[in-house]
């Protein structure tokens with residue numbers, strides 16, 4: 001069955017471009033992003049892996065460990081990485097899983113046979129420090145992902161895991177948040193010293209609480 005939000009992220013031990021990795025040990029107490037690519041030496045994947053290496057500092061700032069996956073073998077990844085570095089003007093700086101036996105791909109349901117029998121789709125799993133799955137995304141092979149959106153979701157996940165807020169449509173870091181409906185007005189006054197705006201009993205805004 002497909003993995004769902006709140007499920008434990010299944011553990012695995014696998015070869016990567018940076019040696020053998022045990023997923024849970026690799027994550028430690030950090031957040032994690034595990035994302036799959038259909039195939040080595042393909043154009044969209046090349047741009048995605050290059051872009052992620054350029055914004056790795058954004059994942060580091062948020063305490064998120066990066067782990068990519070492609071079903072091709074290690075030797076193929078090594079050659080392809082050179083191409084990514086050359087064409088995207090970067091240095092790939094995070095591990096890429098080699099999964100020719102589809103061990104992780106099957107564990108995480110990354111192969112959708114009606115889309116393609118053998119290649120993984122573009123899956124994204126965000127895992128929390130508790131090893132639970134916080135976000136899943138599935139993109140088709142033909143569409144490169146928006147990694148700024150993924151950083152935005154991580155900001156929301158990290159904020160809402162610590163404060164009694166949710167984030168509205170198109171929210172970005174620093175903007176007003178929504179007071180969770182479960183909180184009474186009295187408790188909201190205590191939790192949010194800057195106050196809140198009440199549009200409806202269920203629609204209350206407050207300044208982002210951690211800045």
Ligand code: BEZ
Pocket residue numbers: 038039042043044045046141142
């Ligand atoms: C790509 O990464 O460019 C790609 C991979 C598989 C199918 C289509 C595009």
